[in-house]
Amino acid sequence: MGKQTLTEKAQRLLDLHRGPRMLVLANVWDVVSARMVERAGFPAVATSSAAVANSLGYADGQHIQREEMLAVVRRIAAKISVPLTADLESGYGTSLDTIAGTGLGLVEAGAVGLNFEDSTGDPANPLFEIAEQVEKIKCLRETGEKLRVHIVINARTDVYLEAVGEPASRFEHTVTRLNAYREAGADCLFAPCVDDAVTIGKLVKAVHGPLNILARPQTAPLAELERLGVARVSLGSWPMRAAMTAFDRFVRDLRERGTLESLEPGIPYAEMNKLVE
Amino acid sequence: MGKQTLTEKAQRLLDLHRGPRMLVLANVWDVVSARMVERAGFPAVATSSAAVANSLGYADGQHIQREEMLAVVRRIAAKISVPLTADLESGYGTSLDTIAGTGLGLVEAGAVGLNFEDSTGDPANPLFEIAEQVEKIKCLRETGEKLRVHIVINARTDVYLEAVGEPASRFEHTVTRLNAYREAGADCLFAPCVDDAVTIGKLVKAVHGPLNILARPQTAPLAELERLGVARVSLGSWPMRAAMTAFDRFVRDLRERGTLESLEPGIPYAEMNKLVE
Numbered sequence: 311m312g313k314q315t316l317t318e319k320a321q322r323l324l325d326l327h328r329g330p331r332m333l334v335l336a337n338v339w340d341v342v343s344a345r346m347v348e349r350a351g352f353p354a355v356a357t358s359s360a361a362v363a364n365s366l367g368y369a370d371g372q373h374i375q376r377e378e379m380l381a382v383v384r385r386i387a388a389k390i391s392v393p394l395t396a397d398l399e400s401g402y403g404t405s406l407d408t409i410a411g412t413g414l415g416l417v418e419a420g421a422v423g424l425n426f427e428d429s430t431g432d433p434a435n436p437l438f439e440i441a442e443q444v445e446k447i448k449c450l451r452e453t454g455e456k457l458r459v460h461i462v463i464n465a466r467t468d469v470y471l472e473a474v475g476e477p478a479s480r481f482e483h484t485v486t487r488l489n490a491y492r493e494a495g496a497d498c499l500f501a502p503c504v505d506d507a508v509t510i511g512k513l514v515k516a517v518h519g520p521l522n523i524l525a526r527p528q529t530a531p532l533a534e535l536e537r538l539g540v541a542r543v544s545l546g547s548w549p550m551r552a553a554m555t556a557f558d559r560f561v562r563d564l565r566e567r568g569t570l571e572s573l574e575p576g577i578p579y580a581e582m583n584k585l586v587e
Numbered sequence: 588m589g590k591q592t593l594t595e596k597a598q599r600l601l602d603l604h605r606g607p608r609m610l611v612l613a614n615v616w617d618v619v620s621a622r623m624v625e626r627a628g629f630p631a632v633a634t635s636s637a638a639v640a641n642s643l644g645y646a647d648g649q650h651i652q653r654e655e656m657l658a659v660v661r662r663i664a665a666k667i668s669v670p671l672t673a674d675l676e677s678g679y680g681t682s683l684d685t686i687a688g689t690g691l692g693l694v695e696a697g698a699v700g701l702n703f704e705d706s707t708g709d710p711a712n713p714l715f716e717i718a719e720q721v722e723k724i725k726c727l728r729e730t731g732e733k734l735r736v737h738i739v740i741n742a743r744t745d746v747y748l749e750a751v752g753e754p755a756s757r758f759e760h761t762v763t764r765l766n767a768y769r770e771a772g773a774d775c776l777f778a779p780c781v782d783d784a785v786t787i788g789k790l791v792k793a794v795h796g797p798l799n800i801l802a803r804p805q806t807a808p809l810a811e812l813e814r815l816g817v818a819r820v821s822l823g824s825w826p827m828r829a830a831m832t833a834f835d836r837f838v839r840d841l842r843e844r845g846t847l848e849s850l851e852p853g854i855p856y857a858e859m860n861k862l863v864e
Contacts, residue, residue: 334845336838340617341644346835350842360856367618367666369860389644527852532845547859548850549837555853557830558623561613565627568611568809575804576828577835579637583646 314391320422320460323354323393327462327498327520332536335395335544339365343550344386344394345585355390357383359397359425361550370547371431376402380415387420389586395423395462400430400438406449413453413461423462425500426450428487429472436472440487444494451495464522464542465496470503481509485516492519498542505529507538514539591668597699597737600631600670604739604775604797609813612672612821616642620827621663621671622862632667634660636674636702638827647824648708653679657692664697666863672700672739677707677715678723686723690730690738700739702777703727705764706749713749717764721771728772741799741819742773747780758786762793769796775819782806784815791816 314322326333336352338344339361347355360370362382368374376398383396396419401412416424428443430436438446447465454461467487469480488499500522504510507530514521520541525532526548535543563572577585591599603610613629615621616638624632637647639659645651653675660673673696678689693701705720707713715723724742731738744764746757765776777799781787784807791798797818802809803825812820840849854862 334841336841340642342641342831343834346831346838350835350838352838352842360859364619364859364863365617367662367863369864370856371860385644525847527847527850532847545847545850547856548853549834551853551856551859552837552851553830553834553853554619554623554859555851556833557620557826558627558854560826560829561623561627561629564611564613565629570802570804570809570822573804573822573825574829574832576825576830576832579647579824579828582637582641582824582828582831583648586641586644587646 316417316420316422316457316459319393320454320462323395323423323462324460324497326353326393327541329541332532332540333542334532335542336549337361337397337545337547338386339547339550340382341385341389341586342582343553344390348390348392349585352392354393354395355386356395356423356425356544357386357397358545358547358550359399360547362397364547364550371429372399372402376412376415380419383416383421384419393423393462394421395425395464396421397425399425400427401446401450404438404442406445409446409449410453413450414457416461417454417457417459422459423464423497424450425464425466426496427466427468427500429468436474437468437487440490443487444490447491447494447496462498463496464498464500465491465494466500466502466522467491468502470501481512481516484513488517488519492517498522500524500544502546507534510535510540511538593694593697593699593734593736596670597731597739600672600700600739601737601774603630603670604818606818609809609817610819611809612819613826614638614674614822614824615663616824616827617659618662618666618863619859620830621667625667625669626862629669631670631672632663633672633700633702633821634663634674635822635824635827636676637824639674641824641827648706649676649679653689653692657696660693660698661696670700670739671698672702672741673698674702676702677704678727681715681719683722683726686726687730690727691734693738694731694734694736699736700741700774701727702741702743703773704743704745704777706745713751714745714764717767720764721767724768724771724773739775740773741775741777742768742771743777743779743799744768745779747778758789758793761790765794765796769794775799777801777819777821779823784811787812787817788815
């Protein structure tokens with residue numbers, strides 16, 4: 311766990327949402343990727359639920375068991391010194407008992423923050439009711455308080471991601487949800503799949519707390535997001551998919567042409583061992 | 588497990604050592620990498636112990652627990668249809684009971700072959716005695732026979748890798764060990780860190796069974812290895828280290844310059860989910 315207590319790490323992660331710079335999180339899925347992010351100088355590490363799930367053989371979207379996800383979080387937390395925030399989807403259950411167990415498991419695994427989304431996984435009814443999600447956020451906050459750790463709750467709404475309702479209604483719907491989540495105790499508010507600078511700028515002003523934007527190739531540049539007042543940017547599974555695309559390219563080339571030409575020498579064996587030790 | 592039984596998969600893997608083409612194995616460490624290798628058309632998949640260990644937060648060299656290694660093997664085996672061979676280092680123990688347990692665990696995990704090396708991990712005494720290693724190989728063979736699965740044993744000697752003895756003695760030492768392992772029942776003989784074509788050509792002729800060479804950037808080209816009569820080529824953790832170097836480059840660039848320019852769009856989210864489902 312390094313020298314800092316989890317209480318201190320949680321406070322440190324919370325502080326990173328208050329500037330002066332935008333918090334940038336390059337999402338990881340295993341110990342190697344986490345150590346690389348820490349080594350590069352990032353002040354915190356975040357997991358991507360999709361990247362972890364894919365690596366372990368699951369499609370994204372809570373097909374993985376909670377304990378399997380937390381086992382990866384635990385491995386990563388044991389090997390880094392900076393605060394860790396984990397993407398725990400919608401908490402792996404609907405009852406408050408289960409949500410409290412997820413919060414407890416998160417802290418026991420050594421992480422101090424989580425992404426907590428309002429997707430149900432049911433296309434016919436894609437989002438949990440606001441009141442229900444609010445109770446879950448309050449439950450996560452209380453769970454942390456009992457453990458004397460301020461769990462940094464990054465409350466996410468998937469109104470845009472799931473394309474809920476008429477396009478013209480999504481902005482207001484997102485604001486309503488995020489402000490309700492903020493009122494319930496969320497530390498940061500996450501609206502993935504909002505990409506254009508105009509909407510992002512409006513969202514920064516409309517929500518009553520720090521805003522997290524998902525940066526993907528079509529999103530406004532990071533410097534512009536920072537200028538607009540975005541507090542936190544994360545990258546989802548894009549970095550993992552990019553890395554594995556390099557592997558895929560090598561594998562196809564090896565199969566089709568029988569050469570190692572597209573295998574770059576890469577990080578030496580001894581350096582990789584030392585990185586994760 | 589797909590449609591084939593493990594008995595059939597083991598026979599298929601064994602057949603791949605008998606030509607007509609050299610068996611090329613692009614080593615993997617998780618479900619995504621394994622599925623990419625299968626998708627590219629490779630007839631078999633092999634794990635890299637170093638890559639698996641690093642990904643989970645261990646240096647290579649049996650610092651990982653056997654059950655953790657087998658858990659990764661099990662995840663991969665459940666998601667591919669082609670035969671899987673696992674790098675199980677020196678078997679995670681020295682007693683024949685433990686070695687038999689490792690062989691049983693391998694088959695129960697759904698794999699049908701293994702790399703089995705003679706490194707002790709002790710720099711003062713780097714290799715197990717030949718007689719001891721021979722008994723372990725016989726034990727692995729017997730364990731498979733009881734399960735009616737011909738475990739494809741790739742017996743590895745680390746004479747070159749550990750730079751054992753005077754350089755001039757290593758060739759004969761390697762041949763002595765590999766032929767003893769072959770006599771004990773090994774299906775393939777592996778001498779990592781032999782890179783030049785002249786030595787490889789001599790080794791092909793001197794050993795009494797199929798030869799596995801580790802291909803790394805300094806090794807003779809694959810086409811030349813095939814021409815020399817090498818039966819099997821594997822890549823160790825080079826592909827994983829190359830893929831993670833792409834991630835590392837992106838992460839450093841993001842940290843130092845604040846841009847996503849070195850993040851390639853990569854495999855789409857939905858395609859990645861479908862790949863591992």
